């Protein structure tokens with residue numbers, strides 16, 4: 713193996729349900745190696761970062777609990793494993809959520825309160841452009857998305873759309889209400905990889 717290959721960031725992508733392949737393609741195009749996390753034994757791989765994809769948070773939380781992956785993953789995130797979470801993934805990270813009756817636990821490592829299905833269930837999908845702190849204008853695709861109703865003061869708000877918080881960073885955790893992996897703009901994934909490298 714060349715020295716360059718040895719240095720590739722190793723990213724675990726939660727692959728229980730949802731839009732995980734799109735994240736993998738984008739991260740691979742930026743030079744990362746992706747490991748699909750489908751069962752508890754997959755968590756043994758040494759990881760430099762973690763992606764929590766969009767999809768259906770209730771299903772994802774149930775599967776995480778049923779497969780015994782919830783607690784080991786929560787520990788890794790709490791111990792500082794860098795995370796990029798989109799949409800349902802943001803709901804999984806959030807400390808609390810409104811409009812969410814799911815009985816299974818979230819990781820709760822990101823001190824924000826999200827509102828699930830904040831734009832309505834059926835007509836809540838749209839595309840727009842918003843300004844992301846440090847990156848400028850960015851295309852944003854929302855699919856039955858949450859937004860962040862309230863963030864703790866120590867959370868860095870990276871973007872708002874119509875006054876609502878849609879992107880944050882807290883320590884090594886990046887939470888996005890929209891889906892950069894479904895577009896062609898790779899800057900957020902690149903920023904995630906540079907956060908890991910620094």
Ligand SMILES: NC(=O)CC[C@H](N)C(=O)O
Pocket residue numbers: 765766767768769770798799800801803828829855856857858
């Ligand atoms: N695109 C998405 O990830 C949608 C999230 C979904 N509405 C949920 O609550 O889990």
